[in-house]
Amino acid sequence: MKRYLMTPGPTPIPPEVSLALAKPIIHHRTDEFKKLFDETIKLLKSVMQTKNDVVIFSSSGSGAMEAAVSNLIGESQKAITINAGKFGERWTKLVKAFGGVPVELKYEYGDYAKAEDIQKAIEKNPDIKAVYIQASETSTATAHPIDEIGLMLKEKYPEIVFVVDGITAYGAIDVKTDRWNIDIGITGSQKALMLPPGLSIISISQKAKTIIKQNSNKYFYFDILGEIGAYGKFTPPVGLIFGLKESVSIILNEGLGNVFKRHSLLAKATREAAKAIGLKLLSKRPVDSLTAIVMPDGINSSDVIKQMKELGVEVSNGQGHLKGKIIRIAHLGYFFKPDIIVGISALEIALKQLGVEFNFGEATTKAMEIFSDE
Numbered sequence: 121m122k123r124y125l126m127t128p129g130p131t132p133i134p135p136e137v138s139l140a141l142a143k144p145i146i147h148h149r150t151d152e153f154k155k156l157f158d159e160t161i162k163l164l165k166s167v168m169q170t171k172n173d174v175v176i177f178s179s180s181g182s183g184a185m186e187a188a189v190s191n192l193i194g195e196s197q198k199a200i201t202i203n204a205g206k207f208g209e210r211w212t213k214l215v216k217a218f219g220g221v222p223v224e225l226k227y228e229y230g231d232y233a234k235a236e237d238i239q240k241a242i243e244k245n246p247d248i249k250a251v252y253i254q255a256s257e258t259s260t261a262t263a264h265p266i267d268e269i270g271l272m273l274k275e276k277y278p279e280i281v282f283v284v285d286g287i288t289a290y291g292a293i294d295v296k297t298d299r300w301n302i303d304i305g306i307t308g309s310q311k312a313l314m315l316p317p318g319l320s321i322i323s324i325s326q327k328a329k330t331i332i333k334q335n336s337n338k339y340f341y342f343d344i345l346g347e348i349g350a351y352g353k354f355t356p357p358v359g360l361i362f363g364l365k366e367s368v369s370i371i372l373n374e375g376l377g378n379v380f381k382r383h384s385l386l387a388k389a390t391r392e393a394a395k396a397i398g399l400k401l402l403s404k405r406p407v408d409s410l411t412a413i414v415m416p417d418g419i420n421s422s423d424v425i426k427q428m429k430e431l432g433v434e435v436s437n438g439q440g441h442l443k444g445k446i447i448r449i450a451h452l453g454y455f456f457k458p459d460i461i462v463g464i465s466a467l468e469i470a471l472k473q474l475g476v477e478f479n480f481g482e483a484t485t486k487a488m489e490i491f492s493d494e
């Protein structure tokens with residue numbers, strides 16, 4: 121059966137990247153690897169829109185999240201964590217795990233953080249050291265206003281470190297790391313970077329480096345400063361670095377602006393298609409990298425996902441209390457217009473098979489109309 125992977129990570133991989141991944145392995149303590157690595161970091165910085173240092177760990181994305189807490193937050197130090205979903209909740213857990221004190225701002229799933237809420241929390245807690253947030257909260261398909269928050273922090277609290285998990289944002293939506301004052305930006309390989317899982321990536325500002333240097337926190341493998349310019353200290357996943365160089369080149373050849381426009385169009389078609397057959401979106405501020413669609417009353421999303429999978433289309437369930445209530449369709453990375461037509465038509469077929477009454481074909485037609493109007 122032909123499989124259509126439409127989950128928000130891992131995501132599909134372009135054939136050029138698969139070929140790069142298949143290159144013969146070279147040793148990592150060689151000039152050849154150093155050249156490959158340095159060139160890759162340079163391209164990656166363009167994708168992340170930063171001049172800051174960029175470090176790569178071989179781990180899933182959460183490894184970089186852990187590093188961003190363990191390196192920065194000492195015993196009893198306070199950090200604001202934005203919890204508007206499963207991944208925001210992870211920031212709170214990490215801060216606690218490393219002995220810090222999270223000042224958690226909790227939002228309903230689907231809602232987003234406002235710059236003024238963060239400002240109020242800092243006014244009440246002037247000893248806040250860092251703000252931890254997602255650019256794209258994948259569990260609810262929601263974009264937080266990173267630009268507004270970053271600029272507010274820069275103007276009013278320049279000493280606070282701004283940490284952004286952009287794991288489903290970088291390479292899909294516009295994240296201006298330097299311009300928006302992001303001190304630590306994080307991503308992972310298995311999302312818009314169109315690679316298999318296995319790499320976590322961190323950009324780090326001069327300010328964050330200085331603060332980390334003043335700390336005496338405990339960590340060993342996830343040592344951000346120790347990794348700057350020193351890749352190969354531990355054995356890196358050489359094959360994934362071959363693949364990463366290819367995938368960031370593909371992104372930059374398309375042009376960042378075009379990549380963001382493509383994601384925005386695919387997102388618009390997916391959202392409008394769902395609405396055309398009376399379905400609701402979960403998010404109050406939908407992100408362009410994936411769409412969370414609420415299932416009709418009486419319909420369990422697990423059944424919809426099962427029916428879609430029988431057609432070859434794999435989408436994700438909700439997480440936590442949203443399990444069974446929503447489906448999440450990804451359109452980040454190696455996704456194009458026909459993929460959305462396939463995904464939406466599979467959703468329509470699944471709903472019809474489950475006995476949902478709606479105007480069969482209207483969602484797919486809506487997506488086709490949006491694409492033909494472009």
Ligand SMILES: Cc1ncc(COP(=O)(O)O)c(C=O)c1O
Binds near residue numbers: 257259
């Ligand atoms: C926004 C966000 N943060 C963190 C993670 C965790 O990444 P990983 O599963 O690679 O550790 C994910 C994974 O889906 C994510 O989407």
